[in-house]
Amino acid sequence: MTSASPATVDPDEPACAFLTGAERKRLVGSRIDEVVATGGSGDSGLCRWQASTAVIQVTTLPAREWAKTLPDVVAQLEKSGTSSKDDRKDLARAKKLLGGAAAFTDQQACAAFTTLAEIGGADDGATMIITTIPVTDTDSGLSAQICSSGELTSIIYSVPGLERTEEVEATLRTTLKAAQERAIATR
Known part of the structure; x- marks a missing residue:
């Protein structure tokens, strides 16, 4: 029997710098600093952080x-x-x-x-969307995407018992905008 090899984590993956520790903590309510997956090719990037009860992933790529x-x-x-x-x-x-x-x-x-x-029902001119996504039979996560300046950036995150409130959405919007600015700046 062979075991699956762990995902390779590139410590220099630019997407891992798109969210600060403080921003990740605001999203999930506690520190989440362990990078468990990275990826990307060319202009795209991905970084995933995981803690015992939370996961956050940021992905960015050229809109085209x-x-x-x-x-x-x-x-x-x-x-x-x-x-x-x-x-x-x-x-x-x-x-x-x-x-x-x-x-x-x-x-x-x-x-x-x-x-x-x-x-999909967003306001006219919307450059950002937030949707609820199923994670388990009982828990949901949030997925948010933004497209501006030719770059598409996405954040997906989940914690047990996550409720989609105005406050949670405001935090996610602010965090996504900051990640988008960093993604555009690294092009």
């Missing part, structure tokens, strides 16, 4: 690279079937918008991000 994945997402949504007339209308709008996604510039990709956010 993110956009290349979107036609597949739309195709999956089409296969899953949409029930309402509004859903079908939104899906058709997204499909038309993403027809040339493979050739988007970073700025075009961020514009598409905003349009998709609006289709």
Whole structure:
């Protein structure tokens, strides 16, 4: 029987500098300093911190690279079937918008991000979205993405009993904006 080898952690992964210890602590309520995974290639980066009851991951990449994945997402949504007339209308709008996604510039990709956010119910001109994601049968996490200046940055985090409140969202928005500024500055 072989055991899985642990993930390689690159101590020089730039994404690990996108969140400070204080920002991570504000998100989860306690220190979370152990880096358990890093990754990236070219202009993309990933860093994941983990503690006994919490996990935080920051990912960043050029918006044009993110956009290349979107036609597949739309195709999956089409296969899953949409029930309402509004859903079908939104899906058709997204499909038309993403027809040339493979050739988007970073700025075009961020514009598409905003349009998709609006289709999803965000305010007009939104450059950031926050969604609840399932982590276990009883616990949820939060996922937040921002697209600006041609860069897409994402933070995903979870702690047991996480509740999506205005205060939690405000902390996440502030933290994501800071990470985005650092990601753009390292380009």
